[in-house]
Amino acid sequence: MSRPVRSKSVRLPGKTARLLACGIGAGALLAFAFAPPAFAAKKKKDAEATKPAADAPKEPVRVNANPYPSTYKPLPSGVTLIRNATVFDGVKAVLNGTDVLIEGGKISAIGTRLAAPAGATIVDGTGKFLTPGIIDAHSHLGVYPTPSVAAHSDGNEATAPNTAEVWAEHSLWPHDPGFQRARAGGVTAMQILPGSANLFGGRGVTVKNVPALTAQGMKFPGAPYTIKMACGENPKRVYGQKAGPSTRMGNMAAYRASWIKAQGYVQKWDKYYKKFADKPAEAEAPERDLELETLAGVLKGEILVHQHCYRADEMAQILDMAREFNYKVTAFHHAVESYKLAPVLAKEGVCSMMWADWWGFKLESYDGIRENIPFVHAAGACAVVHSDSELGIQRLNQEAAKALSDGRKAGLTISDGEAWSWLSANPARSLGIFDKTGSIEPGKAGDVTLWSAHPFSVYAKAEKVFVDGALVYDQTDRTRQALSDFELGQIGEGDVK
Amino acid sequence: MMRKSMMSGLLCATALLAATSAAIAEPVAVTGGKIVFDGRKAPIDNGTVVFDNGRILAVGPTGTVTIPKGARVVDASGKWVTPGLFDAFTRVGLAEAGADDASNDTVARTAKHSAALDLSLGFNPRSSVLPITRAEGVTRIAGVPEAGASLLGGYGFVADMSGAGASITKAKALFLVEWGEGGAGRAGGSRPAANAWLEAAFSDAERFPAAFTGSGEADVLRRADAEALQPVLRGEVPIFFRVNRASDITQVLAMVGKRPKLRPIIVGGAEAWVVARELAAAKVPVLLDPIPNLPEAFESLGATRQNVTRLAEAGVTFAIAHATGADAEFQARLLPQLAGNAVANGLGWGAAFAAITSAPAEILGLGGQLGTLAAGKIADVVVWDGDPLELSSSPSAVFINGVETGLTTRQTRLRDRYHPTRASDPLPQAFR
Numbered sequence: 001m002s003r004p005v006r007s008k009s010v011r012l013p014g015k016t017a018r019l020l021a022c023g024i025g026a027g028a029l030l031a032f033a034f035a036p037p038a039f040a041a042k043k044k045k046d047a048e049a050t051k052p053a054a055d056a057p058k059e060p061v062r063v064n065a066n067p068y069p070s071t072y073k074p075l076p077s078g079v080t081l082i083r084n085a086t087v088f089d090g091v092k093a094v095l096n097g098t099d100v101l102i103e104g105g106k107i108s109a110i111g112t113r114l115a116a117p118a119g120a121t122i123v124d125g126t127g128k129f130l131t132p133g134i135i136d137a138h139s140h141l142g143v144y145p146t147p148s149v150a151a152h153s154d155g156n157e158a159t160a161p162n163t164a165e166v167w168a169e170h171s172l173w174p175h176d177p178g179f180q181r182a183r184a185g186g187v188t189a190m191q192i193l194p195g196s197a198n199l200f201g202g203r204g205v206t207v208k209n210v211p212a213l214t215a216q217g218m219k220f221p222g223a224p225y226t227i228k229m230a231c232g233e234n235p236k237r238v239y240g241q242k243a244g245p246s247t248r249m250g251n252m253a254a255y256r257a258s259w260i261k262a263q264g265y266v267q268k269w270d271k272y273y274k275k276f277a278d279k280p281a282e283a284e285a286p287e288r289d290l291e292l293e294t295l296a297g298v299l300k301g302e303i304l305v306h307q308h309c310y311r312a313d314e315m316a317q318i319l320d321m322a323r324e325f326n327y328k329v330t331a332f333h334h335a336v337e338s339y340k341l342a343p344v345l346a347k348e349g350v351c352s353m354m355w356a357d358w359w360g361f362k363l364e365s366y367d368g369i370r371e372n373i374p375f376v377h378a379a380g381a382c383a384v385v386h387s388d389s390e391l392g393i394q395r396l397n398q399e400a401a402k403a404l405s406d407g408r409k410a411g412l413t414i415s416d417g418e419a420w421s422w423l424s425a426n427p428a429r430s431l432g433i434f435d436k437t438g439s440i441e442p443g444k445a446g447d448v449t450l451w452s453a454h455p456f457s458v459y460a461k462a463e464k465v466f467v468d469g470a471l472v473y474d475q476t477d478r479t480r481q482a483l484s485d486f487e488l489g490q491i492g493e494g495d496v497k
Numbered sequence: 498m499m500r501k502s503m504m505s506g507l508l509c510a511t512a513l514l515a516a517t518s519a520a521i522a523e524p525v526a527v528t529g530g531k532i533v534f535d536g537r538k539a540p541i542d543n544g545t546v547v548f549d550n551g552r553i554l555a556v557g558p559t560g561t562v563t564i565p566k567g568a569r570v571v572d573a574s575g576k577w578v579t580p581g582l583f584d585a586f587t588r589v590g591l592a593e594a595g596a597d598d599a600s601n602d603t604v605a606r607t608a609k610h611s612a613a614l615d616l617s618l619g620f621n622p623r624s625s626v627l628p629i630t631r632a633e634g635v636t637r638i639a640g641v642p643e644a645g646a647s648l649l650g651g652y653g654f655v656a657d658m659s660g661a662g663a664s665i666t667k668a669k670a671l672f673l674v675e676w677g678e679g680g681a682g683r684a685g686g687s688r689p690a691a692n693a694w695l696e697a698a699f700s701d702a703e704r705f706p707a708a709f710t711g712s713g714e715a716d717v718l719r720r721a722d723a724e725a726l727q728p729v730l731r732g733e734v735p736i737f738f739r740v741n742r743a744s745d746i747t748q749v750l751a752m753v754g755k756r757p758k759l760r761p762i763i764v765g766g767a768e769a770w771v772v773a774r775e776l777a778a779a780k781v782p783v784l785l786d787p788i789p790n791l792p793e794a795f796e797s798l799g800a801t802r803q804n805v806t807r808l809a810e811a812g813v814t815f816a817i818a819h820a821t822g823a824d825a826e827f828q829a830r831l832l833p834q835l836a837g838n839a840v841a842n843g844l845g846w847g848a849a850f851a852a853i854t855s856a857p858a859e860i861l862g863l864g865g866q867l868g869t870l871a872a873g874k875i876a877d878v879v880v881w882d883g884d885p886l887e888l889s890s891s892p893s894a895v896f897i898n899g900v901e902t903g904l905t906t907r908q909t910r911l912r913d914r915y916h917p918t919r920a921s922d923p924l925p926q927a928f929r
Contacts, residue, residue: 458837
């Protein structure tokens with residue numbers, strides 16, 4: 001299985017600062033300074049010319065890469081022992097009659113007949129199935145929340161084809177009732193993305209699926225930033241009647257022009273730091289540009305590229321562009337035609353985020369086949385089942401089940417355990433969080449879902465969902481069914497939805 | 498005018514006749530399978546279904562049913578045999594690629610007419626969507642228009658998925674009225690406006706043709722639309738009211754209460770459970786999708802997956818369909834997954850299966866012809882490799898009007914062309 005490039009810290013020669021470092025946990029980057037406005041810098045420089053060199057700044061201007069840090073704290077949890085369940089490890093294995101112990105929010109032991117620590121809550125998993133929580137790599141919950149009224153349309157900053165400067169987390173409404181519905185579908189984490197109107201739609205945000213008052217309260221600690229890009233019909237449709245692009249070749253030209261600007265931006269900052277190392281008093285920090293900061297983060301390998309791209313031929317163009325500008329594409333989303341390019345995607349180590357069988361709703365989805373996911377898997381490429389839907393996110397296990405069944409009927413040998421990797425390990429990898437979640441193994445977060453029946457059956461329901469060891473959903477316990485502020489006092493309040 | 502209505506009646510009859518006579522088939526006996534009549538009647542574990550000339554001749558335990566001489570015998574041992582599935586709210590055969598307006602006939606946003614629009618005229622039986630739909634066991638659909646500028650969407654139809662030229666089972670099988678927020682928007686911006694407009698439209702139609710002659714005064718309808726509404730007023734065609742909010746459903750019941758001949762069907766019905774008793778008392782059926790459970794709009798704040806179970810408990814007649822219109826062009830094939838989810842949420846298996854076979858047929862007035870495996874019915878028969886509602890199951894044979902359709906689709910052709918086992922073929926895929 002291919003593994004997407006994880007975020008890297010980039011050190012500049014002779015400097016200790018990370019430039020535009022993203023994908024680091026809260027606290028990992030404490031040193032920063034506000035970039036002074038240009039006029040202030042000039043004034044300062046004039047003043048410096050008449051002052052002794054001792055007054056020169058000791059540290060260069062550093063950009064805070066994490067100005068909206070996660071405030072997520074795991075909900076209170078005790079020790080939980082789930083006994084005698086069929087356990088999917090989320091990568092490959094299916095273990096019958098197995099116990100899983102969760103302590104301090106983390107999975108601490110997996111085995112048979114595990115001793116229950118004092119005070120542990122015992123959950124009888126007999127006849128049930130325990131899986132890593134589902135991770136949806138493509139959601140718009142919170143940015144296109146329900147009710148889907150105009151006032152809630154916060155997912156597409158459709159004012160220019162490049163809006164790399166916007167961040168999905170700044171639109172995220174944590175009271176979207178969809179989060180609770182997704183929890184009831186066994187979803188413990190998700191990537192929330194801007195929409196696909198723009199070539200560069202902005203930054204995505206990875207969240208833990210817990211009720212919270214703020215977006216920051218959901219942000220997955222330590223998850224790298226991502227950028228949403230879009231190929232094909234959407235950008236050219238949205239901008240075709242405006243200033244363009246209006247064609248696929250126009251899309252490509254506009255991406256490339258933006259990457260060239262981003263390269264220049266990186267060089268400007270590199271030059272500044274170099275200058276600062278030699279003559280700090282004379283070094284003048286460049287003016288910050290939010291759009292280019294995000295793109296520069298991609299070029300430095302700190303921000304993961306998640307690109308909406310249906311057609312195989314367009315994917316190939318994007319991969320060449322990534323080579324041209326020396327960056328990495330982490331994943332193609334809505335990759336309806338990945339099956340046509342699967343060996344290349346395997347070689348390039350690019351994930352495909354796919355639906356089981358959604359097709360036809362526009363021409364670039366016309367060649368959808370039910371075997372897309374299993375064909376990508378069979379080629380050794382990274383396959384992910386995603387939703388892009390506030391309804392689909394509630395039954396991603398069913399989508400995987402259909403794809404698995406269709407793959408088998410096409411003659412492929414894929415185990416149930418391997419198929420679950422489409423729902424947990426692979427999306428976790430694509431989001432740079434697989435060291436923290438996405439599989440049931442000691443040391444990983446206690447992000448797990450207990451199913452009433454085999455989770456590839458249409459009749460299975462998520463019974464209990466844990467995030468960092470805390471019970472965040474229980475099918476039979478009203479006190480563990482979160483009710484968003486919006487639904488309070490409304491018709492059907494407290495319904496099992 | 499009389500002549501025109503008679504003509505359309507005649508056309509309908511011709512279409513029905515054509516559909517029946519198109520089924521020139523050999524006699525077939527499907528033997529040894531688990532027979533599910535429609536979900537209501539107890540299944541037979543080892544049964545035989547015999548059909549010929551497009552009609553079912555006999556169904557019963559294997560050995561008790563006479564197999565005609567020369568019949569083709571299909572061994573269904575270990576398999577499930579059911580009537581073909583019937584999705585009563587689709588747009589199959591009406592759009593080739595959703596976002597391509599030119600090939601999309603589901604809606605006419607700037608048309609001058611409304612009630613006079615007959616959606617069957619846009620149906621393309623040779624669309625690639627039909628094989629894709631039937632290969633997953635859906636053999637009949639209702640094609641339902643989307644309302645354009647007016648809240649009257651015009652007539653929908655019922656068709657089979659054979660792809661044969663004459664596959665319209667019944668043109669003008671239903672009539673669409675957009676109600677709730679959608680109707681309010683089309684009527685000028687409010688629910689009172691929608692009420693006033695629809696009352697005026699009914700009145701215009703009731704005063705047809707007088708209101709359209711020299712001294713007559715029509716209020717809101719064009720002449721052709723008023724004429725087209727006549728079968729609806731006579732109760733010959735059911736009205737699909739697209740409506741979600743409980744109070745809007747109550748309004749529908751009040752409006753039709755004044756016109757007892759009308760045959761309303763609640764479509765969507767996110768909050769139907771709130772007024773389930775009223776619906777049961779009024780004997781008004783509901784077409785619903787059991788999946789949506791979010792407050793997508795203020796008219797569906799009460800959306801819940803318990804809707805279908807509560808309607809069933811209250812004795813409301815219902816069918817499961819793609820009743821929100823979402824995915825109705827391309828994903829009618831997912832009908833069994835909708836029903837399976839209803840079961841997961843508490844509906845009995847039999848009731849769920851009936852909701853995608855006999856119930857839609859009955860609601861559309863075609864219960865005598867379709868929806869169950871019974872002698873005399875149209876032979877839409879599907880052989881499944883397992884429980885039809887389960888995600889891992891799929892048809893191993895599909896018969897429509899008694900003729901086996903095959904399971905090859907444009908998608909299976911693509912699948913075979915790009916199959917991993919062919920990855921090392923030297924020539925490009927286009928030569929395969």
